[in-house]
Amino acid sequence: MSEFQCKVTAISPLTEVVYKVELTPAQPVDFKAGQYIMVHMGEKDKRPFSIANPAFDNGRIELHIGADEKNAYATEVLDRMRSEGKITLSGGHGEANLQSDGSDIILIAGGTGFSYTWSILQQALKDNPDANVTLYWGGRNQSDLYLFDELTALAAKHPNFTFAPVVEFPEEGWQGKTGWVHKAVMTDHTDLSNKQVYIAGRFEMAKVARDDFAKCGLTTDKLFGDAYAFI
Known part of the structure; x- marks a missing residue:
């Protein structure tokens, strides 16, 4: 290169x-x-x-x-x-780039792993504005989700895009999802067999997510993340 x-x-x-x-x-x-x-x-x-x-x-x-x-x-x-x-x-x-095959896309980010999903999200919405894309972004607090307002506005503009913020330590009045970001995905999607999943975050999170998602029917050929070249 x-x-x-x-x-x-x-x-x-x-x-x-x-x-x-x-x-x-x-x-x-x-x-x-x-x-x-x-x-x-x-x-x-x-x-x-x-x-x-x-x-x-x-x-x-x-x-x-x-x-x-x-x-x-x-x-x-x-x-x-x-x-x-x-x-x-x-x-x-890297080989974990956007490889859209017509399936619904789920993007999962922990912390600054968001940058990986941000690139894919923007590209996916341009390539196919009608594609169903959901972004789960996890952080310790809402303030860690530094493009929260921009993503909320983007979801309002694109009816097929869903922004699902997840925080570990919610402040009073928080009405969104809490806990581990990949667990929030499993709560919403008990069957992942027809999804494409792109994930970025700590290697430990990526490994646990791979194991848990397999139980929901997600095959490795539809799971993408740079971590999987090493674990």
Whole structure:
């Protein structure tokens, strides 16, 4: 995969610990919705981050990077981008990209895994506005779901798109789903045999979801996630 350099156009906070990074390459980048790029920090130090923008909008690269003070892996990347104003990338990588076959699509994200599903969601709605797509996004609190308002508005605009936020620690007055995000999917969909499922989050969550979803009839050829290349 060839390397390419990007100008760092903007780095802006989405939450106290999550940043939106906007990069501009010299030429459009060839990638598929749901793929990731590698940030080249050194010859043998390449760090993966999901591409948040859809493939039809390939004149730029958008990343959502979670970087609290304990996460040097991500913080170092942001520091490099801020200090140098440019960064070398390669991509798109990964085989868990959008592969629509006409089935209803379920997108599942934990935390900043949302960036993976955000790319796929935008692409799916453009490719087939009548497709049934549901996004389950899990976070500790509603404030962690940093595009909550935008997704709510998008669901109002697209009647076949459903946004299902899930929080672990709901505040008073919360009327949405609570608990583990993949369990919320199973509550709503006891039969997953005719669905396509795309998932991004911690490896532990992805493994448990794969095992549980199999009990609901989901076959591995309809389950997509970068984690499954490693677990």
